[in-house]
Amino acid sequence: MQEANQSSLMSLEMEDYQKSLEALQNKLSEKEKALQDSLEEVSRVDKRADDFKTQIGEWKEKKKLI
Numbered sequence: 001m002q003e004a005n006q007s008s009l010m011s012l013e014m015e016d017y018q019k020s021l022e023a024l025q026n027k028l029s030e031k032e033k034a035l036q037d038s039l040e041e042v043s044r045v046d047k048r049a050d051d052f053k054t055q056i057g058e059w060k061e062k063k064k065l066i
Helices: 002-065
Strands: none
Touching: none
16 A cells, blocks of 8 residues: 555656656747847847948948048
8 A cells, every 4th residue: 555655656746747847848948939039139130230330331431522
């Protein structure tokens, strides 16, 4: 009887562990997705900044010619 209780308790603990592990893996996946999205946004903003710098440089050159 005691062996059956221990086995049952161990099964419950393993199920709880498995659920916790799955929850943590899901959170990690969500965080990785959010990080990737943020990195892509940073890349887009950097490109826009570079484009603006190029435009400013072109305007300064045109202004010198006038």
